[in-house]
Each structure stands twice: as C-alpha cells, then as structure tokens.
Amino acid sequence: MVVFPNAKINIGLNIIEKRNDGFHNIESCFYPVGWTDALEILPADELSFKSSGIDIPGAPQHNLCLKTYQLLAADYHLPHVDIHLLKTVPIGAGLGGGSADAAFTIKALNDLFSLGISLEKQLAYARRLGSDCAFFLVNEPAYCFSKGDHFEPITLNLTGKWITLINPGLHISTADAYAGIVPQKPEKDLRELLKQPLHSWKDAVKNDFEDSLFSKYQVLSEIKNSLYTQGAVYASMTGSGSTVYGIFEKEINLAPMYAQYLTWQGYLV
Template sequence: MIVFPNAKINIGLHITERRPDGYHNLETVFYPLMIKDALEVIESKELNFQSSGIPIPGNSSGNLCLKAYHLIKRDFDIPPVSIHLHKHIPIGAGLGGGSADAAFFLKLMNETFNLSLNEDDMMNYVRQLGADCAFFIKNKPVYALEKGDRFEPVKLDLSAYHIVLVMPSVHVSTAEAYGGIKPAAPQVSVRELIQQPINEWKHTITNDFEKHIFEAYPVIRLIKEALYNAGALYASMSGSGASVFGIFNEMPDLSVLEADNQVFYNL
C-alpha cells in the first residue's frame, strides 16, 4: 500500500520560553502544504528500509519510519515490513517532512494490520518521535503550543490563494536556529493574528528565527524580499528554515529565483 505524506508550513512562530527538559515552548500555526513524499509498505520476510529521490543524510537505521516501526512493535505483534520512501519534500527546510513520513507510516501500519488505534492513540505514539509528528495524524490547520505537540483547532482556509515555496541551497541546523533565540512571550498570540485579513499579516505575524537566520544566511532574506516584490500578500520563513513561502492572490512569475533555488508552485 502507498501513501503520500505531505509537508506543513508555520504561519508565525514565537519561542516563548526554555523548558527544564532542554526543549523550548512555542506558539505557531501549522498549515498542511501539498508537497508530498511517497511511502510504500509491504509485508516482508525481514524488516528493511530503502529510499529514493532526494538523498537522506545519515544512517538509514535512524529514519523515523523505522523508529515508528520499533515503537509499535513493542505493543503489537506486527510482522516485518519492507519500507520504500521516495523523498520529494526538501530536507532541512522547516517543512516537517521526516515527521510526516513517520506519522503516515504509523497510520498506514494501523490500517494494514488492523491495530485499532484511534487518532489520539496514534498521536501519543508519534509524539515520542518528534515534536511536530502528531500534527500529521489529523493533518488539519492547528494552533500549536508547548513543544509544538499540543494543538487547538483553528479556522484557516488558504485554498483560494496560491502558495509558492522557495528552497535555497543552504541548510540551517536546528541547533543553530535555536542558538540565536531569546525566548519571550508575544504581546498578541498568533491564533488571534491569523484572524486578520491576510494582507495585514505582513505587519503583524513574525517568525522569531528570521532575525538571526537572515543575518547568517542573507540569501534567505533576499528570497523573502523577492516574494514580496513579486506581489506576495504574506511571506515568511517556515519553521527554523531554510525554506520561505509566499501567499499570493495570483500566480507569480518567479523565474528570477529558479536558477539558484527550488521553486514549488501552487501548493
């Protein structure tokens, strides 16, 4: 069986405080984005994992799909499976691609082997794998808080707009991104700010990572400026970067960006 894990973007992102466990509390809005990987799982004589498409750095034994398999294997007598992941969602982009793969893998295993897990059960499993993994179980716009793994529903529908994503050829590590942050509670929550007209977001909704990431990687700042120059109603870095998205009324011409960056249109 094959599923197609999709990405997400962050609309607004505030790091509110450092936690005693070394993580950070935050607030943001997660919104599904239709860049997709392809994930196939077939019952097999032995557990194995292979990937194609965008090269995945590191040892494949650390892939979140395999970690999800071992996690549910503790509680269920599931057989070995062969996993094939075709990677299309950019890596190191702030799009949650690896988290999506893990969540969709768990949903697929639940369906294939009749594990009878409900959505809350699956969310509790994948929370153990990463802060934003649980979002992809329901895969609907949410206001996320705490570590980014607790959610409240929000009414947000961007289907009438064109979303464009630009991925530069740079990689921003999570450690580097958080290293430049000074946590502070926002004066107004992102949950309230997204209720404003989208053309107001430019002046009110911010991503705390942008200031120091833009200083370290000016190309990311230039991409955001190019999106606004092309007519974006709102543009922002997603998560801790390095991707930048723009929301448009009309499909823009971004050919000037295509020589040095990946550009994904009409998402």
C-alpha cells in the same frame, strides 16, 4: 500500501520560553501544503528500509520511518515489512518532512494491518517520535503550542490561495537556529492576529527565527524580499528554516525565477 506524507508551513512562530527538559515552548499556526514524499510499505519476509530521491543523512536504521515501525511492532508484534521512501521534501528545511513521514507510517501500518489504533493512541506514539509528528495525524490547520506537539483547531481558511515555497539548499540544524534566540512572550496573541485580513499579516505575524538567521544567511532575506516584489500578500520563513514561502491571491509561476533552488508551488486547500 502507498501514502504521500505532505509538508507544512508555519504561519507565525513565537519562541516563548526554554523548558526544563531543554526544549522550548512555542506557539505557531501549522498549515498543511501539497509538497509530498511518497512512502510505500509492504509485507515482507525480512524487515528492510530503503530510500531514493533526496539523500537522507545518517544510517538507514536511524530513519524515523523505521523507528516508527519498531515502536509499533513492540506493542503489536507486527510482521516484517519492506519500507521504501521516495524523499522529495527537503531536509532541515522547516517543512516537517521527516515528522510527516513518521506520522504517515503510523497511519499506514494501522491501516495495512487493521490494528484499530485510536487517534488518541496514535498521537501518543507520534509525540514520542518528534515534536511535529502529531500534527500530521490530523493534518488540518492548527494552533500549535507546548513543543509544537499539542494543538487545537484554528479557524483559518486559505483555500484557493497560491503558494510558492523556495528552498535554497541550506540545512539549518535546530541547534544552529536556536543559538540566536532570546525567548519572549509575544505582545499580541497569534490567534487574534490570524483573524485579521491576510494583507495585514506582513507587519504583524512574525517568525522569531528570521532576525538571527537572516543576518547569518542573507539569501533567505533576499528570497523573502523578492517574493514581496513579485506580489506576495504575505511571505515568511517556515519553521527554523531554510524554506521561505510566499502566499499570493492568484496563480503565478515563479519556478523559472528560482531555477537554481528547490521549489514547489500550488494551491492551498
């Protein structure tokens, strides 16, 4: 079985407060985009995991795909599988790539072995694996809150808009990103701001990580400004970095302009 775990962007990201468990409560809109990995899972005589494409830091046994298999295998006594992950979504990039890989592993194992796991139970597994994982099981625009692991539908349709994502190759750790954050509740409700026309978002819909990270990594600010120069209606860093995206009213090929970076562009759906 082959599946294609996709990335997401954050449209707005407010860090509201620090929790007693050390995490932070946030609010954000998660929106799926078409930049994907490829994940193959096949029954096998021995359990194995391998990856290709972008190098994944850490030992293979710590990969989220393998951890996901082990989590489900403990409850469902799964046979051995061979897992191959072709990694193309950059890591530590604010795109949720690892979380998507875990969520799609849940879905693939459920389908491959006809486990009949309800969506509610799949979501419970996903929340044990990472804050963003649960979103990718539904994979539709959502208003996300708590640690980002709880969400509700949001009426937001960007179908037909063109998006360019640019990753300058920085790996920004979560700890590094949060080091410059002073949590605070936003003055205006993000859901209300996103009801406004797209062109009004520029000065209203913010990512709280930008202030501190843009001063530390000037290239991120430069990319965002250049996207506006090229005609983006809205541009922002996604997640805790380091990918910056621009949303355009019509198709524009900016790949040559950012040839030194990892890029993806296409239509939103």
